[in-house]
Amino acid sequence: MSGYLSTLLHELEDTWSTPDAPRRLVLSSELLRLHTDKAVSVGVIVNELVTNACKYAYGSEGGGEVRVSLNQDGPAHLLLRVEDDGVGMKGATSARGTGLGGKIIGAMAASLKSAVNYDEAGPGVRASLRIGA
Numbered sequence: 001m002s003g004y005l006s007t008l009l010h011e012l013e014d015t016w017s018t019p020d021a022p023r024r025l026v027l028s029s030e031l032l033r034l035h036t037d038k039a040v041s042v043g044v045i046v047n048e049l050v051t052n053a054c055k056y057a058y059g060s061e062g063g064g065e066v067r068v069s070l071n072q073d074g075p076a077h078l079l080l081r082v083e084d085d086g087v088g089m090k091g092a093t094s095a096r097g098t099g100l101g102g103k104i105i106g107a108m109a110a111s112l113k114s115a116v117n118y119d120e121a122g123p124g125v126r127a128s129l130r131i132g133a
Helices: 001-015 037-057 101-112
Strands: 023-029 062-074 077-084 117-119 124-133
Touching: 001 023, 001 037, 001 062, 037 062, 037 077, 037 101, 037 124
Parallel strands: 023 062
Antiparallel strands: 062 077, 077 124, 117 124
């Protein structure tokens, strides 16, 4: 998973980072193996959450860092986290985007028999999901 996620984040960083709005994407992952169907679901979730962070957390002219981690969480679970230290979601008066990304994230999380939890306390947003290994 670390190689797969590293490649994915490199591609996303190339897509979302500009000289005026640099995005730094950082991965922290243990050496883990998942079945292909689970790996694809995790990759889609990471893609959507990182894309949302790059689009909304720092604005079109601000730089920032998005951190992704995937680690063992006890003997039978993994913990996936995607976090930023941007503007956060509190006080948003209207939904941004089409909501399609949220539906995709929900569907992929359901395929993993999980759900994404959002922690909006403090700066930025932290999304986490506990996955059966």
